[in-house]
Amino acid sequence: MNKNILIIGAGPLPNDTIGIREAAGLRTHQFTKTIANEGHSITLVCIHNNDNFTEQVKKDKTDQNSYKNTTILRLHRHDKNLKKTIQNLLNKHNRQNKTDKTDNRIDNKIDNKIDIIFGINTFPSFIAAQICPQNTPLWTDLNGWIMAESQARGFFEKTNIHFANAWRQEKFILKRADKISTVSTAQKFCTIGEMASIGNITFQNFHTINVYSLPNTTEFFKTDKQDNIDTKKRTQKLFKGVKTPKESIIISHIGGYNNWVDTSTLFTAIDNAMSTCPYLYFVSTGGAIKNVSNKAFSEFLDKIDTSKHKERYIFLGWIQTEDMHKVYQESDIGINIDFSCIETQTGARNRLNEMLKFQLPIITTGESEIAENIGKYGAGECVPNENPNAVTTAILKMATMAKESNLSQYKKKCEFMHTQIYNSKIIMQPVLDFINTPIIRDKKNTQQNTPLLFVKNALWYLKKNGIQQSFNKFIQRFL
CATH class of the missing domain: 3.40.50.2000 (Glycogen Phosphorylase B;)
Known part of the structure; x- marks a missing residue:
C-alpha cells in the first residue's frame, strides 16, 4: 500500500544546477529516490545552507521531476521561520486548524495525511524530531557521527565549542526517533552507546533493532x-x-x-x-x-x-x-x-x-x-x-x-x-520494510539516572537477594 511520506532533508540535491554535490544532498537523494521508486507519495522539504540559495531556487523549481510523485519545498537553514513553516506544512497535510494560512509557500490544496516522517542528515533529523507527532513513525538518518565531525572541526580551530550543540541535537533525536540509520557499522555502535547513555537500552528492547548501518550506495x-x-x-x-x-x-x-x-x-x-x-x-x-x-x-x-x-x-x-x-x-x-x-x-x-x-x-x-x-x-x-x-x-x-x-x-x-x-536494493531494504510495517518505539521503558530509579533498583535487589546480602552490598558499595 502506498504511503504519504514527509522527508525533511538537505540540499542542494545532486541534480541541482548549483554545481556543488554535497554529502548531505547526496544522502537525501539516496533516501528520496529509493522511496519514490516504490511509488509512495512524497513531500520533500529540502533545507539549504548556501549563500546563493535564492538564485538556486529560481533555477531548480522543476527538480521534482527527478522523483516520482514528489513535491519539493526548499527552505534556507537560517530562515527564522524554518521550523514553523515545516510545522505548518505538516499541520496542513494532517488537516489541523493550527495551520498558519498566511504562509504562501504551502499549497492550500494539500489534504493527504502524513503516514511516516523521515529526517535525513543530523540537522533535518533534529527538526523532524521536534515536529513529529507522537503517533507518527519517525526514521532519522545520522549521516556521519556529528561528535567526531565536531572534534575534527575543533582540531583546526583549536576549540571544543562545537560539542555542546552537536550533543544537544543528537540527544534530542535519539530520544524521539523510532528507527535510526548511520553510514557505517562503527557509527552504528557509537550511536548504540549514546542510546545506552540516555537510558534507551533496556531489557524490554533486547530483541529489537533500532539502529541500522546503511552505507552510501553507488547507483545514484x-x-x-x-x-x-x-x-x-x-x-x-x-x-x-x-x-x-x-x-x-x-x-x-x-x-x-x-x-x-x-x-x-x-x-x-x-x-x-x-x-x-x-x-x-x-x-x-x-x-x-x-x-x-x-x-x-x-x-x-x-x-x-x-x-x-x-x-x-x-x-x-x-x-x-x-x-x-x-x-x-x-x-x-x-x-x-x-x-x-x-x-x-x-x-x-x-x-x-x-x-x-x-x-x-x-x-x-x-x-x-x-x-x-x-x-x-x-x-x-x-x-x-x-x-x-x-x-x-x-x-x-x-x-x-x-x-x-x-x-x-x-x-x-x-x-x-x-x-x-x-547495491541500494540490498542496503536500503530496512527503510522499505519500515515503510511497509512502521513500528513506533516504546519510549516509556527507559532507564533514566534519577533518585526514583535508584530506589526502584534497590527494592528489586532487596526482593531478589534478601536483607543480609542487600545490607552487605550496601556496606561494600557506599562505606
Whole structure:
C-alpha cells in the first residue's frame, strides 16, 4: 500500500544546477529516490545552507521531476521561520486548524495525511524530531557521527565549542526517533552507546533493532542530468589533451577538502611521485567547503605553489554535475587520503563510492569502512594512514600499470563492489520494510539516572537477594 511520506532533508540535491554535490544532498537523494521508486507519495522539504540559495531556487523549481510523485519545498537553514513553516506544512497535510494560512509557500490544496516522517542528515533529523507527532513513525538518518565531525572541526580551530550543540541535537533525536540509520557499522555502535547513555537500552528492547548501518550506495551517482547530454558535449575534453599532454597519467581527487583530508600526506606523496614519474598529473575537482576550516586546504595550495612540479597540478573547482562523467573518463587513478581519526573510522567517503560507480582504480588510506572494503575486495590499493612513502609507492605502481593499460583487474573489482556490495536494493531494504510495517518505539521503558530509579533498583535487589546480602552490598558499595 502506498504511503504519504514527509522527508525533511538537505540540499542542494545532486541534480541541482548549483554545481556543488554535497554529502548531505547526496544522502537525501539516496533516501528520496529509493522511496519514490516504490511509488509512495512524497513531500520533500529540502533545507539549504548556501549563500546563493535564492538564485538556486529560481533555477531548480522543476527538480521534482527527478522523483516520482514528489513535491519539493526548499527552505534556507537560517530562515527564522524554518521550523514553523515545516510545522505548518505538516499541520496542513494532517488537516489541523493550527495551520498558519498566511504562509504562501504551502499549497492550500494539500489534504493527504502524513503516514511516516523521515529526517535525513543530523540537522533535518533534529527538526523532524521536534515536529513529529507522537503517533507518527519517525526514521532519522545520522549521516556521519556529528561528535567526531565536531572534534575534527575543533582540531583546526583549536576549540571544543562545537560539542555542546552537536550533543544537544543528537540527544534530542535519539530520544524521539523510532528507527535510526548511520553510514557505517562503527557509527552504528557509537550511536548504540549514546542510546545506552540516555537510558534507551533496556531489557524490554533486547530483541529489537533500532539502529541500522546503511552505507552510501553507488547507483545514484549517475544523475538524471547525465542522461540528456548531447553527443558533442560528451566528446569535449575537460583536461586530458587540453590542460595536460595526451599521454599523461591523471590521478584525480574528487570533491571538497574536509577537515579529515590529510593534505600534507597528499602533497608529499604526489610531489615525490611526480619527481619519479614525469608523465603524472594531479587533477582536483571541488575545493574549499563552507563551514569547514580551510586552513589545511590553503596550506596545500601554498605547498603546490612552491613545488617545482606546480604546473602539473590542475584545479577545476566545483564543476557541473553533467560534466562529472568526463572527469572519470579522462582520469586513470582516483585518490583519497585521510587522517587517522575518529571521523575517518566512523564516517563515509562519497568520492570512493563515486569512483567505484565509474570503475576508477583507487588509491586510498585505510580506517574508513569503505576504504577497508576497497582493499579487501581488490578495487584499489589501501595503504596506511599518514604514511607518504606508502602512498607514493602505490601511485608509482598504478601509474606504471596505467601506462601499460593494465588496470583492468581493479576496474572489474570496482564493478563488483558497485553492483554487489553497495547495491541500494540490498542496503536500503530496512527503510522499505519500515515503510511497509512502521513500528513506533516504546519510549516509556527507559532507564533514566534519577533518585526514583535508584530506589526502584534497590527494592528489586532487596526482593531478589534478601536483607543480609542487600545490607552487605550496601556496606561494600557506599562505606
